[in-house]
Structure formats: structure tokens, C-alpha cells
Amino acid sequence: MYNDQFFQKDAQIVRKIVLIVCIAVFIACIAIAGGSYFYIKSALQPVDPDDRTPVHISIPIGSSVNDIANMLEEKQLIKSSLVFRYYVKLKNHVGFQAGEYRLNRSMSMEDIIAVLKTGKVTEKKGLKLTIPEGTQITQIAAIIAEKTGYKKEEVLRQLNDRKYIENLIQKYPSILSKDILNKNIRYPLEGYLFPATYSFHEKKPSIAEIVETMLRKTEKVLAKYERDKKEMNMTTHQLLTMSSLIEEEATEKADREKIASVFYNRLRIGMPLQTDPTVLYALGKHKDRVYYKDLEVKSPYNTYIHKGLPPGPIANAGEMSIRAALKPAKTDYLYFLATPAGDVIFTKTLEEHNREKEKYIGKQ
Structure with a gap:
């Protein structure tokens, strides 16, 4: 009698164990099947529905x-x-x-x-946009307008639309931040549209598609320098602002790393950056020569009257300038001068700088 009760109890325990195991296996099978379904469904979809780069x-x-x-x-x-x-x-x-x-x-x-299955090249004759290094937003808008048929004002209107910019900040948080919404900034995306050649399948893609293709390129380039940026303790906005100053000051013969060192040396001792391209950006026009009267323009971008970096980038810098901003040369230089021949002369004192300036450029 005792043995029968013992075996019946054991049998009940075994049945419970078997039932639990079966339920667990069943649930696992459902989970695997469900996971596989969603994995396969995802794998059949485009890698990036918004990326039409050939x-x-x-x-x-x-x-x-x-x-x-x-x-x-x-x-x-x-x-x-x-x-x-x-x-x-x-x-x-x-x-x-x-x-x-x-x-x-x-x-x-x-x-x-x-x-x-066609055996043919599938690239359509669409749109090709070339944005040179150092190009500013207004120039980019003009290039887009010329190539697509949009009006320049239409492009600039979208580039300045606050709701659109706020949406882009949410969409591209790795590069865009609320820094670009600073009230002193003239164009929020200045400096963020990477200079390169872009191809589109359509002859007239939307302005948003063109802009976001450029932003994705910027995102891709900057991702390579994330560690360097952290080591320099710089935000993306600071990096692109500094890069734009280097880009605008550099000539073909210029040593961008030395130019960067001058800017960092000035920042370190609290000296104004005093770079002419910021004055021209403040004036909103290009001039072959900056005069002393120009240096008095009242603008947050004028680095002759405001210390530190300007509110934001003044142009869209290429990768060489970005790299120079992250890896400046180690020098004692506080001044540099671009000669008419395109050479750049670096000096340590104002006296030396003025002497070279009078020699190559003359008195203003």
C-alpha cells in the first residue's frame, strides 16, 4: 500500500516535469519561429529606405x-x-x-x-551636385538652385525653417544639437553640409533629400574622429566651427595644422582669434582685402571684437581641415600671414607679423 502511494506520487511529479518541459519547448519554438519571421521580414526590406546614394x-x-x-x-x-x-x-x-x-x-x-538579371548598368541620368570645400550655405543654395530649378530663396527658406531644423536634430542626434538654434547663428546648418560630389537618381530630388544626403555624409566622416573629438574635449559644433575657420584661412600651400595651432594658442591665452574670414562672414560679402574699418563691424561673428569661437561655423569645411582641428601642430606661433603667392608665414610676435605684413602686403 505504501509503495503504491509512493509510486503514484512519483508518477505525478514526473508528469508535471514532462508537462513543464513540453510547455517550455513549445514556448521556445514559438519564440524562435516568431524571431525568425521578424528577422527574415526585416532582411527582405531595404537596408536604408532614405539612402539612394549609388x-x-x-x-x-x-x-x-x-x-x-x-x-x-x-x-x-x-x-x-x-x-x-x-x-x-x-x-x-x-x-x-x-x-x-x-x-x-x-x-x-x-x-x-x-x-x-538584366546585365546592364542601372544608373539613371539623374542629378550630380558638386559642393567645393569652404562653400557657404548661400553658395550651396545657389548651386542647388542652378542644378535643380528650385529658387535659391526656396532652398534657403527650408534651410532656415525652425520646425524642419528641429526635426533634423531629432533625426541626426550624433551630429546635430540645439547649439545650431542659437539666436546669433545666421544659418543653422552652416558647416554641417559636407563638401563632396553627390549623385541622385532623380533630376530634381526634394530639397530635404539633398540636405539629408549631405548630413549623412557629414555623419559618416565625423564618426571616424569620435575618439579624437573626445580627447580634445570638443563638441561637434565647436569642432565644425574651428574647422571652418581653418578652411577659410588655408591656401593650397598652407599647413592647416600650424594654422590650427595659432588659433588654439590664442584661445589658450585669452587673445581674440582675429581672423579676417569671420569679418567677411559678418559683412555678408566677399572682399579681396579687409580694411581696418571693416574690423569694426558689429556682429557676434567678428572675432576682432569678440573673444573665443564665433557662434557657429562660417563655411563647410573639408576633411583636411577637420583633421587639423583635431590634431593641431605644437608651436609657439600666435600669428600667420598668407602672401599673394599663397605661401603662409608664421610668426611669434606682433612685431614680426607686422614686419612680414608690410613686406608682402604693404600698409592698409
């Missing part, structure tokens, strides 16, 4: 589906080479052609597969 890919003759899948994943045109291979097999896609292609990360997996 990506060149060359498919050699004799490439297998595995080879193509790996190349697409390496170029970040698809999220998973494994899903690509199984999808191709499941849908019975055949007839991939060797060739040179220009795809983009806004394309779905099905779109990419369709293109790879």
Missing part, C-alpha cells in the same frame, strides 16, 4: 548565388547573405547576369534581384 558593384562571369550574396552583403546592399540565398532558392530566381551595376541601399531584395 553603390557600384561588379559581378564577375561565373559568380554563384553564394558569391553574389556575399558581395551584396559586403557592400551593405542587403542585410543578410543567408536570407538572400534562401530567398533566391525559394522563389526559384535564376538567370543572374555578370556585369557592372549601380545599386543603392533604398532598394528591396526583390528590386536588387530584378536588376541583377
